[in-house]
Amino acid sequence: MADEEALAIACALLLTEKKRHKKKRRWLKDRRQREHGLDLLHKDMEAFDRQGFKGLLPMNVEELEFLLNKVAPLITKRDTNMRLSISAKERLVLTLRFLATGESFTSLNFQFRVGNSTISMIVSETCEAIYQAFSEDYLKTPNTEEEWLDISQDFQRKWQFPHCLGALDGKHINIQPPAHSGSIFRNYKGRFSVLMLAVVDAKYRFLYVNVGAQGRASDAGVFAESDFKQALDRHLLSIPAAKPLPGLDIQAPFVFLGDSSCPLRADLMKPYYVRQMDNQQRVFNYRLSRARRVVENGFGILANRWRVLLTTIMLNAVKVQKVALACVCLHNYLREIQSDTYTPEGLIDSEDAEHRLVEGNWRLDGLGAMLPLQPDRPCNSSKAAKEIRDRLKSYFTSAGAVPWQNNFI
Template identity: 40%
Template sequence: MGETTVRRIVYETCEVIWEVLSPIVMPPPTKEIWGHISSRIWDKWQYPNALGAMDGKHVVFEKPGGSGSTFFNYKKEFSVALLALVDADYKFVVVDVGAHGRTSDGAVFFRSRLGKMLTEGTLDIPVPKSLPNEPEIVLPHVIVADEAFPLQENIMRPYPGPQVVNNERNKIYNYRHSRFRRESENAFGVISKKFRIYRRKLQISPDNLDKVILATTCLHNFLCGDDEYLWQPGKLEASVESLRLEDIPRIGGRPSDVAYAVREQLKTYFVSRAGSVIWCTEEGDNYPVILKPSC
């Protein structure tokens, strides 16, 4: 068969994979699904009321003919954005693909399906819930993200660098935050490890690229129950370094007072007896702070 025929078969197959498999392995989250995800995140990563870890990457490809600067990103390459929300087990909960590489910092998130649903209140997230071991503290459910995303009532990002210096409480919060948030980076590492197309600059049209990305996210969820696909310390770092997936830059905007208050309450909870995680030294002394995983 000719190259054009093979390409058409591949793209049509990717489209069918998304249409048939996504309702099974990536169904639209309901309150029940969110509740299960949140419970799993607490059990595995001890971050309460979390809906998932969010991250965004640019998938780099060759400049499409006649596209001008539409897909030209801040790193001077051509790309489309992949925005993903990841659960406690490296599975994609929600993905949004196709934002142009030149899209402004804030628009990558706010124009995404996830961003619109969160803003419009149609994400069907559970009502605010009391924190584990602290029934009197009721907080909203949140998405855990890095500095590229805005601090909002339902989106938590770490304290900026200057606020961490000489501030042990802020440092502890940032550690607990990043401890779970890195799940999203690990998920991108897993998907790039298994689908090598992400490790080079692709020669593909934007419409077909969207189909390929969506298909790989479905196949990732379908396969990640296999131990071979689960992240292990030291297993994927080299792959992550060589990705053709590039970070989405920071998003500006002033957080609301409610967003600041939610993060402050989470910080207070993390350093309290009820919310602290026991860590220990080699000698066996216990501390509710950041040392090493509990012996």
């Protein structure tokens, strides 16, 4: 009897040892597979194309290393006795690859040898870490008069539009249909989406972003519910007081620029309606649309370089918000340092010697799934807002006129 028990115990120990070695071999195999895939990717990038990674990532090696140093403390995991962790660099590169291409998790699984559920977790955690590490420096709405005046001077110098603090616009980001959400995320095209409302400066940097409103909302509706509007209404942004327009004694406030779907406010200008416009109104609309190209180009660069935004993102709405905010932070960082890899020559709209529009390369792909928001019906605007728009209209046909404007109305 004792011999039988001893034999049973020996067999059990042998079986346990075999299982332990089998698991260890599997873990080592998984680790070697991951390292092999990542090694091939990085060695090729760093050895042969330090300036662009041959299109694999929209940044060079030095920019990637800076990014890694910022986020590594937030995404580094500890090794355990049972398995080795996925390194911070691998987590970051995997996430950047997803953001830059919009590839499916299955495709990334073959490249990085990481399971789909693990990829989903890594993308969410790393995007949150990017936002946490970069938002304070690279996604910060100005809150001093000096900062706003610098932005206004950029608009005046580059686009000849005085007293402008930024251009406002919104886009849909397509998502998978959320469970039990009914129609609240269904937009006017019948797709499911969340909305991104943004303000962009003259250097194509995002000054303010609001992501997460349900797809059925309108541009004006998103603006009305945003904390940006609340801050404007409560005078919390330290916007400079009204000053004379250049070359005139006429006082005018500082304003943001919107399209026809936005409300007309004393601090938010929109075009005149197309019907029955006179020559001065056409000039105003041209000058406003010319300055508003910055927000079109801002979204265009963002979507062209972080192409996940051109797709239907197969994540829930909360994770999509993290993805979008991470993309904006990366965009602002790379625009701030004037990365040639991120915005090569010809990517952005420009003007020729006759001030005709030369479309940027981002327009070849368009904005994909990033639909514009649905315009609202005309609404009653305040008398003060109409007077300010008329004041700017008169300025653009007098002291603020540019020689070529009548050629484009």
